[in-house]
Amino acid sequence: MDLWQLINDFFIKLNKLDELIRWGGYTILAFIVFAETGLLVGFFLPGDSLLVTAGLFAGKGDLNILLLFVLLSLMAIVGDTTSYWFGRTTGPKIFSREKSFLFAKDHLHAARAFYDKYGAKTIVLARFMPIVRTFAPVVAGVAQMSYPTFVFYNIFGGVLWVGSMLSIGYFLGRSIPNIEEKIHIVIVVIIFLSILPGIIEYLKHRSRAVK
Numbered sequence: 220m221d222l223w224q225l226i227n228d229f230f231i232k233l234n235k236l237d238e239l240i241r242w243g244g245y246t247i248l249a250f251i252v253f254a255e256t257g258l259l260v261g262f263f264l265p266g267d268s269l270l271v272t273a274g275l276f277a278g279k280g281d282l283n284i285l286l287l288f289v290l291l292s293l294m295a296i297v298g299d300t301t302s303y304w305f306g307r308t309t310g311p312k313i314f315s316r317e318k319s320f321l322f323a324k325d326h327l328h329a330a331r332a333f334y335d336k337y338g339a340k341t342i343v344l345a346r347f348m349p350i351v352r353t354f355a356p357v358v359a360g361v362a363q364m365s366y367p368t369f370v371f372y373n374i375f376g377g378v379l380w381v382g383s384m385l386s387i388g389y390f391l392g393r394s395i396p397n398i399e400e401k402i403h404i405v406i407v408v409i410i411f412l413s414i415l416p417g418i419i420e421y422l423k424h425r426s427r428a429v430k
Contacts, residue, residue, distance in 0.1 A: 236265065236272040237402050245286070248273055249294045252381070255353060257298030259305075262326055262353040268406045270384030275402065277385065278392020287385055295377035299342065299356040303369055306360025313361060330354035331361075339368055343376035 229247070232239040239247060251269055254261040270291065277284035306313065314331070316324065330351050334341045345355035359369055391398050391405065398405070 233265070236269055236406060237276075239269075240273060240276055240282075245282070245290060248287070249290055252291045253294040253298040253301075255298065256295065256356060257301040259302070259353065259357070261298075262350045265406075266352070267347075267349065267384055268409045270381060271388035271391075271405065271409050272402065274385040274388020274390075275392040275398060275405070276388075278389040278394075278398075284385065284389055288382060291385070292378045292381045295346075295381050296373055299373045299377065300370075302353075302356035303360040303364075303366075303373070306357035307363065309357075309361070311361055313357070326350050327354045327357065331358045334358045334362065339364060339372055342369060342372035343379065346376040346380035 228242065229239075232242055243250075248269065251261075251264050252266065255264040255266045273282060273287055273291070274284070276282040277287055314324075314327065330341075330345070330353075333345065333348075333351055334355060337344055339359075341351075341355050342359060345352040356369075356373070387409075388405075
């Protein structure tokens with residue numbers, strides 16, 4: 220299979236996570252968890268729903284839950300570390316880059332606003348917020364956050380995020396018969412819950428603007 224065919228298959232299966240996991244197994248899971256924070260272009264990847272779906276597979280005995288937890292926690296930590304050093308090396312000039320297909324400048328500024336509000340805790344909180352988690356470690360690097368501080372929050376946040384998402388899927392897989400047949404419903408619920416904090420923050424902002 221050539222590279223372009225591999226890439227094409229990846230994007231075709233990206234909106235059918237059960238098929239994606241059967242196709243790529245541990246390798247594709249590790250890549251996506253790393254890429255979502257380790258590559259600036261990874262903001263569109265389905266981190267939360269992918270982890271829950273992987274947990275479902277583990278609950279059914281198709282994947283090893285311990286291996287998933289160790290491997291994906293490591294990938295999450297390495298991904299944030301990569302972005303942190305990219306931000307630290309690039310510095311503030313990254314905010315002056317023009318928006319392009321591969322660079323979401325608006326998302327970067329949103330992450331900076333989140334970081335300005337929550338400080339170092341952003342590295343943990345952003346794990347549970349799609350898009351923000353992609354750019355938060357970059358902003359931390361640009362802001363010259365102390366590396367030991369970053370490492371602490373990075374490890375804590377990565378392990379907490381991966382562990383909690385896998386646990387939800389694992390529990391559902393173990394406790395609900397034939398849950399894999401309703402996996403699309405589970406994914407929709409997870410996506411809604413993952414964007415809920417953003418919706419709440421937007422409504423609060425609108426409310427303050429009206430006042």
